[in-house]
Amino acid sequence: MSQRIKIKALLTGELTGKEVTVKGWVRAFRQNRFIALNDGSTNNNIQIVVDFENTDPALLKRITFGSAISVTGEMVPSVGSGQKVEVTAKTIEILGDCDPEEFPLQPKRQTLEFLREKAHLRFRTSTFGAIFRLRNTLAFAVHKFFNEKGFVYLHTPIITASDAEGAGEMFRVTTFDPQKPPLTETGEVDFKQDFFGRSTNLTVSGQLEGELGAMALSDIYTFGPTFRAENSNTTRHLAEFWMIEPEMAFYDLNDNMDLAEEMLKYLIGYALEHNREDIEFLTQRLLDEEKQKPQAERSEMSLLEKLQFCLDNDFVRLTYTEAIDILKESNHNKKKKFQYLIEGWGADLQSEHERYLVEKHFKKPVILTDYPKDIKSFYMRLNDDGKTVRAMDILFPGIGEIIGGSQREERYDKLVQRMNEMGVPTEELWWYLDTRRFGSCEHAGFGLGFERLVLFVTGMGNIRDVIPFPRAPKTAEF
RNA sequence: UCCUGAGUAGCUCAGCCGGUUAGAGCAUCUGACUGUUAAUCAGAGGGUCGCUGGUUCGAGCCCAGCCUCAGGAGCCA
Numbered sequence: 001m002s003q004r005i006k007i008k009a010l011l012t013g014e015l016t017g018k019e020v021t022v023k024g025w026v027r028a029f030r031q032n033r034f035i036a037l038n039d040g041s042t043n044n045n046i047q048i049v050v051d052f053e054n055t056d057p058a059l060l061k062r063i064t065f066g067s068a069i070s071v072t073g074e075m076v077p078s079v080g081s082g083q084k085v086e087v088t089a090k091t092i093e094i095l096g097d098c099d100p101e102e103f104p105l106q107p108k109r110q111t112l113e114f115l116r117e118k119a120h121l122r123f124r125t126s127t128f129g130a131i132f133r134l135r136n137t138l139a140f141a142v143h144k145f146f147n148e149k150g151f152v153y154l155h156t157p158i159i160t161a162s163d164a165e166g167a168g169e170m171f172r173v174t175t176f177d178p179q180k181p182p183l184t185e186t187g188e189v190d191f192k193q194d195f196f197g198r199s200t201n202l203t204v205s206g207q208l209e210g211e212l213g214a215m216a217l218s219d220i221y222t223f224g225p226t227f228r229a230e231n232s233n234t235t236r237h238l239a240e241f242w243m244i245e246p247e248m249a250f251y252d253l254n255d256n257m258d259l260a261e262e263m264l265k266y267l268i269g270y271a272l273e274h275n276r277e278d279i280e281f282l283t284q285r286l287l288d289e290e291k292q293k294p295q296a297e298r299s300e301m302s303l304l305e306k307l308q309f310c311l312d313n314d315f316v317r318l319t320y321t322e323a324i325d326i327l328k329e330s331n332h333n334k335k336k337k338f339q340y341l342i343e344g345w346g347a348d349l350q351s352e353h354e355r356y357l358v359e360k361h362f363k364k365p366v367i368l369t370d371y372p373k374d375i376k377s378f379y380m381r382l383n384d385d386g387k388t389v390r391a392m393d394i395l396f397p398g399i400g401e402i403i404g405g406s407q408r409e410e411r412y413d414k415l416v417q418r419m420n421e422m423g424v425p426t427e428e429l430w431w432y433l434d435t436r437r438f439g440s441c442e443h444a445g446f447g448l449g450f451e452r453l454v455l456f457v458t459g460m461g462n463i464r465d466v467i468p469f470p471r472a473p474k475t476a477e478f
Numbered sequence: 479u480c481c482u483g484a485g486u487a488g489c490u491c492a493g494c495c496g497g498u499u500a501g502a503g504c505a506u507c508u509g510a511c512u513g514u515u516a517a518u519c520a521g522a523g524g525g526u527c528g529c530u531g532g533u534u535c536g537a538g539c540c541c542a543g544c545c546u547c548a549g550g551a552g553c554c555a
Contacts, residue, residue: 030514052512065505082515106489106505108516113548114489169553205555230553231479243555339551351551404555449555462548474546 008041010075013085021072022046022087023095025124028107029063035089037071040123043130043281047078047086059092065107066098066124112465119469119478127285130278131466134271135454139223141270142244142450145263146221151246154213154220156206161198161428169229170201171239202227206245207445208379208432211408214247214443215435221246223450231473235462236400236452240471247445253381253390253407256444257367260394260403261315263448264365268307271457279304279457286459303459306397315365315394321345323368326361327353348375351400358395366395378418380406392446399456405446412436 004021024039024046035048048071052060063069073089080086104118105125115122122128143153159173175195176182184190191199206222213220226243246259272279283303290298301309318326327333327342327349340350349368358366370388373380380389390407409415415436419426426433454466464470469478 028515028517030517031512033512034514034517036515047515049513078513080513080515100506101488104488108489108504110489117547226555228554232553233479234551234553235549237554241555399555401555447555452555 004070006041007037007039007044007046010046010087011042011044011085013075013077015075016077016085018075019072019090020075020087021070022048023070024068026063026065026067026069026098028065032060035063035069035071037069038126038129040129040133043126043133043277047080047083048073048092049086049088050092051089055092059094062094062097063092064098064100064103066100066103066105067094068096068098069093070095112462116462116464116470123468126281128465130275130281131454131458131460132468134275134278134282134458135466137271137275138267138454138457139450141267141274142221142223144270145266146219146246149219151219151221152213152217154206154210154217154222155224156203156209156213156222156245158203158225159196159200160203161196161200170204171227171229173200173202204228205243205447207247207447208429210245210247210445211432211443212435214249214445215439215441218249219246220248233473235464236455238451238463238467238470238472241463241467242450244448244450245445247443249441249443251407251444252442253369253392253444256405256407256446257317257369257392260392260405260446260448261367264394264403264453265311267453268457269311272307272311279307282459306459307457310365313364315367316362317367317369319370320349320368320372320388321370323349323353323357327356330356330361332356332360346372346374354395354400355397359397363397365397368393368395373418376406378422378424379408379415381409382414382418390444394446396452396456398461399452401449402452402456403446403448405444407442407444410436410440410442412440 004023005015007022007024009015010020010022022037022039024037026035027038027045028034028036030036032052033050035050036045037048038045050060050063070093071087071089072091073087075085076088078084078086105121110125112127115125115128123132146153173196174181174191176189182190182193191197194200203226205226206224210220210222222243222245224242225240227240228237229239230237232239246263248255248259251259286299286303299306324342324345327338328344332338333342338350338352338356340347340352342353357368358364369390369392370383371391371393372387373382373389376389376391380391382389392403392405393401394403396402409418412433415433416426418424419429451463451466455461455463458466460466464472464475
């Protein structure tokens with residue numbers, strides 16, 4: 001038997017005239033004669049032509065939607081018009097039957113909500129095939145980008161002891177019996193007896209550890225799972241997600257923004273170059289979906305156009321203060337169309353304000369900088385005005401905040417002062433403070449939510465559809 | 479967690495003012511057809527109307543509580 005060839009390779013047509021073996025899952029079986037076969041190597045199917053008059057009817061009956069089969073036959077130019085090449089089957093073997101009465105998927109459009117409940121099978125659909133091939137490409141491109149720039153991929157811990165970072169609720173890590181944990185004399189849980197001899201949690205960010213690496217290796221990045229125990233029920237939050245956190249010594253905020261913008265464009269460009277077909281499929285999918293909507297609600301740009309637009313245009317950069325002025329003077333604000341009206345300086349921006357800036361005012365990605373210190377974290381570098389910090393948020397249309405970053409406070413005294421002001425215990429973070437005591441230097445970094453990037457590139461609307469097995473409140477099956 | 483909406487066949491949905499035996503398309507099964515591309519044509523099977531309780535002569539429909547899902551908000555990446 002000839003060696004099995006993946007469908008992506010077959011569809012190039014290079015093997016026309018040769019005998020090939022192809023294996024995959026049946027996507028359609030029409031007229032007892034035409035099998036559309038897919039093996040996940042590409043969004044496209046190969047058409048298998050069956051000589052049904054000379055094939056055992058019992059075998060034909062087992063070729064059903066979803067079954068796994070192996071076909072050996074000749075690659076030939078297609079007689080039909082829908083495809084260039086096809087395989088004329090000589091032998092067909094059923095590898096795995098698929099009872100159509102039991103199989104939850106159907107050869108038709110199914111809702112994303114339904115498929116979310118069938119996460120173990122949704123990879124079999126065209127949409128999720130495209131999404132997860134794109135996710136893979138983007139993950140690979142992240143490593144390629146940083147590797148080409150001489151960054152060191154640093155593995156920061158997933159289990160952390162510090163709960164001082166203030167980045168949200170954490171998942172506890174313990175080997176204690178929840179029914180009867182050991183208690184101290186005063187009746188509190190005695191974490192000294194726990195596995196690590198102290199209270200531990202799943203990481204909410206690798207940044208602080210990442211900074212330690214950057215203060216020796218110059219440029220590092222992390223790319224790993226991150227956990228937040230927030231009770232968030234939105235289309236852009238997960239309890240377990242993947243985050244990319246570069247940290248660069250001798251970078252100021254402008255260097256930081258330059259790197260972030262270059263990286264996002266590199267990643268989008270890489271996906272367009274290497275997974276064009278998948279993006280085109282998802283673009284068409286969105287267009288079909290929008291046909292149902294009234295003209296006014298349709299997007300101005302298709303997914304493909306939107307991605308290309310991001311590559312071709314510089315991101316807008318402005319300060320928080322300038323953004324407040326724009327919002328305050330906007331007709332939207334004057335006509336009281338914001339739920340939260342912009343009164344003055346100092347308040348955090350709501351989602352509606354960010355969306356207005358990105359989607360209505362500038363109509364392109366926006367980088368906001370220099371936020372009031374009171375609404376940002378303790379580690380961000382204080383500006384000379386004493387009121388703002390060197391923070392930056394990158395806002396994308398439809399996604400909101402895709403990157404959050406800052407230049408870090410490298411001055412020991414100022415950092416300790418900020419920690420005291422914000423109630424961050426300095427004793428617990430003695431190791432973090434040590435970097436400011438011994439050879440401290442200017443440095444900066446940011447965090448990119450990987451799933452938010454995948455959301456943007458795939459054009460999907462719900463973050464639970466761009467991670468294979470989403471973890472969210474009340475959601476941990478599979 | 480808050481606000482809004484939804485839950486009826488395997489899937490997507492309709493179901494009037496509370497009234498007899500709850501419907502359609504797709505899917506599935508049976509048969510026909512056989513160069514199809516979401517194949518087509520004919521027929522058949524398929525229901526705990528989310529759960530619990532209440533109102534009523536009578537509830538898919540009205541009321542209360544709960545569960546689940548979706549969208550929006552907050553937290554943020």
